[in-house]
Amino acid sequence: MNFFDELVIPPSDNHVMLVKYMLTISLLLFIPYISMMLGATFISTHFNKKGKTEGNNLYLRFAKDIVEKLTITKSAELALGTIPALSIFFAYAQLLYTAKTITVGMMALSVVLFILSFVFIYKYRGTFKLEGIMKAFKNISPKDALDTENENTQEIKDFEQNIVSTNSTAGTAGKWLLLAATYIFAGTMALASSPDKWANVGNILQIIFSWQTLFSFGAFVSLSGIISGGAIMFYFFSWDGGLKDMDESYAALVKNTAGRISLASGILFPLMLIISYAYLPQVSQSPTVFFYMAVVLIISLIVGNFVYSMFKNSDTASATAVFVLVFTLVLFNIIKDQIAFGNAIHENTIEITKLASDEEKELKGKTMQSTGIDAEAIFTQKCSACHKFDQKLVGPPYQETVPKYNGDAQKLAEFIFNPQKIDPAFPPMPNQGLKKKEANAMAQWLIDKVGKK
């Protein structure tokens, strides 16, 4: 029993299918988004710091542009980050219903960390706007106006100081929170696909200090590098005609960075992918999983090739092709992971769908009893003239006759539906003309009532 079982109901067969589709779609939105967020914050904070210490405006511009492009818009956070993260969590909670593993709890933790990191990252992004406004303000104010010491200039300087420090703290906090969230997320996904470890992994430290986590994190981060590299190329050079007013040195900086990141990740990713596959337990491996892994590897080689030629020949024409290929790669990678996960939880799925159908049957049983037939009303209208529970009227008291049936509602219903002569001490009971259903309900009601007394 895991803690989150209270939150969800066991999913039925059809429902499991639906949850799996929902999970795949959510991951398809979430993983590229998180990858771009990771790439954007790490590259941006790096150049931001470097630019500020070296006073290099090119670096500062790149720091700003990249976080603005790759984090898309503030509203993307909800559609691509928070909502998919929550659906992924609920999908796991449902698919791992009754499974004895801390996976679902860890997933919840990573979702919380993700959402927190988004807050800081968008705060970081926002401060660049303010810094820009400050700069513009300085440019239009008369020369040396800010050098004189007075109340106004002090306030402006404090404000500027404030923006700069918010910018760096928000950037740093967002970056590390996002990294921590991703690490736990990668470890949790890997654990979910390894049922053989469920019984042994009982706390977060075991997830953190695990080779399996490290390698799936490695796969995640290198995939994120490929995605970010592709996204930079796409947003800076292809989307909407590319970025306006990029001079040559700036374009070279962007291309170099994107190229280097994609190349390094492009080499690392296949390695990580193969190692993480080797870490999967026997139950989760299958020819289909292997096939999809091969497809992912081939696509990653093609992407690597494209990026390399873009990098080498300074040719940005295939940026869109790279972007599309990267998404195909992500799609197949998710399908591969999902099939492995499906294999891993196969037994649990059988168990929970059985649980669901039992629960459904029980529910149906209950509705039978309450099919709208009011046994008590029938008793008052049709039976009470001749019957009481504890006294003899025209007919014998129920307390003496009903127990004979020993709980056999079927048999009792037959008598009520079509009474036969039984006790010589009584006249025969006239047929009360009940419908079959009513007789059934009546019999059950009598058994329940007499049984209780």
Ligand code: HEC
């Ligand atoms: C007109 C009077 C009369 C009415 C109305 C009547 N009964 Fe009876 N009932 C009898 C008599 C008399 C007997 C005894 C019959 C016998 O033992 O052969 C009897 C017997 C029974 C028994 C005992 C059967 C047994 O195995 O000994 C049950 C149970 C019963 N009735 C249920 C009902 C129910 C339910 C209704 C209403 C839907 C109903 N009765 C309406 C007269 C009536």
